[in-house]
Amino acid sequence: MHAAYNWFLRLLFPYVLLRLLWRGLRNPDYWRRIPERFGFIDPLPPPRVIWIHAVSVGEVRAALPLVHELTVRYPEYPLLITTMTPTGSVQVRELFNGRVAHCYAPYDYPSAVRRFLDRTRPVMAIVMETELWPNIFHQCRARSIPVFVTNVRMSESSMRKYQRFASLARATLRQVNRFAAQSPADANRLLTLGAGPESVTVTGSIKFELNAGASLRESAEVLRIAWGQDRPVWLAASTHEGEEETVLTALARLKQHKRFANMLLVLVPRHPERFAAVARLCRKQGFHVAQRSENRGALDAAVEILVGDTMGELQLFYGAADVAFIGGSLVPTGGHNLLEASAVGKPVVFGPHMFNFQEISQMTLERGAGVQIQAPSELAAAVSDFLGNANRRDSAGEAGRKMVEENRGALAANMRILEQLLGN
Structure with a gap:
């Protein structure tokens, strides 16, 4: 099933480029830094990078308390935040003001993922909410990079969509070391899709960790x-x-x-x-x-x-x-x-x-x-x-x-x- 997924990605490649160009008509920022989406980023300083992936604005804001806590407790670990959207990129700049590194996450093509991991060499991957990427997760496991999917929200409709590709979903979830689910319902849906029971913990939503100081x-x-x-x-x-x-x-x-x-x-x-x-x-x-x-x-x-x-x-x-x-x-x-x-x-x-x-x-x-x-x-x-x-x-x-x-x-x-x- 994983091989079929990669062949499907290859067939989609022209569509991926066209969609990127099309979105750029409404927001020209999509036309900038395109090489980053294929893993062509400047190599980061080698030691002990923690990689946090937050798709867009909402996930970046949700990651704020986690990022703050990591910088306080583990100052020896540089942080890299990746996003998929230009608005997410702007939000990283606004919230963290250069205190973290940033680039776009690679598309889930094997070569792009390998290139990205070669150049970032993270000691851990933290994925905000429910972003499941078969090649990213498999290659992290192959390199012994722990994957932690946090603040997981898995709706009934999302679960049904993943169930259409049940074997691929199960294999992908099994590459994750730990899941932190927002609620028991989210945890049960992860287990239904094939996540290992030992990997799933209900922690509540990190979005409650707001500081109205x-x-x-x-x-x-x-x-x-x-x-x-x-x-x-x-x-x-x-x-x-x-x-x-x-x-x-x-x-x-x-x-x-x-x-x-x-x-x-x-x-x-x-x-x-x-x-x-x-x-x-x-x-x-x-x-x-x-x-x-x-x-x-x-x-x-x-x-x-x-x-x-x-x-x-x-x-x-x-x-x-x-x-x-x-x-x-x-x-x-x-x-x-x-x-x-x-x-x-x-x-x-x-x-x-x-x-x-x-x-x-x-x-x-x-x-x-x-x-x-x-x-x-x-x-x-x-x-x-x-x-x-x-x-x-x-x-x-x-x-x-x-x-x-x-x-x-x-x-x-x-x-x-x-x-x-x-x-x-």
Whole structure:
């Protein structure tokens, strides 16, 4: 089955190049550093590199507490973070500011993987969430490089997809030394696919390891003053194509009410290549629009929509807003991490498509830290309920903050596994 997989990859090679070129039409950064995707990277300094793979922005942010802990406990190990997307690359630069090495991960072609491993020589591979790469995992095992897949999220639909290639999935999972699953359900799905029982541990989600420290709170307070303390602020975070129209319709409805007439919507599209198009859409619908990249100081009171067209500021925006809508949930994308809002005590609203965060969204509902809507037409009412009722808003925000605080512990469990794999 592994041989068939490699032959399939060879047949796909023209498509891989065409897709890379096509994506570059929307985001030219895909055309840069293409050789890295085939393992042509500058050799790293030889000693003791720990390789962390995080596909894109969400995985990079999830890796933040783990990276911090590794740098504190094991300063003798240089860190290399790989991503697959340019936005992930930008996020690495924004979050770590040169403290870690970065390049694109190799495509899963045997020669590319060999070239990458020859030039990086990692002592361990840490893979964030559920990225299963047959050649990478097999070649790491062949070189005695431990593979640790952490913060594993395995949905029912993902499991069914892997089951179509059951023998390949089983062989790939068996190359992994340890899995850290977010929940018992995730662990059971790994076992169903063929992971060794001795390799799977339930640790909880590392995404609860958020630090909403004093510096973040102070920065959020300063930003809120700049936006206007006396106006309601609604954040629509990580929105996808097809969701902005719903958000703008809800905004228009809300502004018909006198109490929300001066409302500010902070609208942050998920993908940077859509920033300009979303700003144009807002203006086309007649709203007074500003862009965060051009407005760092006090915001004119006439501005109705601030488009968040910068990287690395979403957590700050959560801290400065009153309520947050979590994008990717009104379209079948699977939602995004709502814990960043909860960590700073802000209530959340999300749609029906939260299958990537099923356990966390269910916990949020059970704790009363947010609400789930089933249709786009319900968005305005859900946001209004929080904005118009300070007691309900504060109660939900506090419930979310406590939920994050009480579910911490995954980082410590992950570090215990890492210590075993490193032999320390």
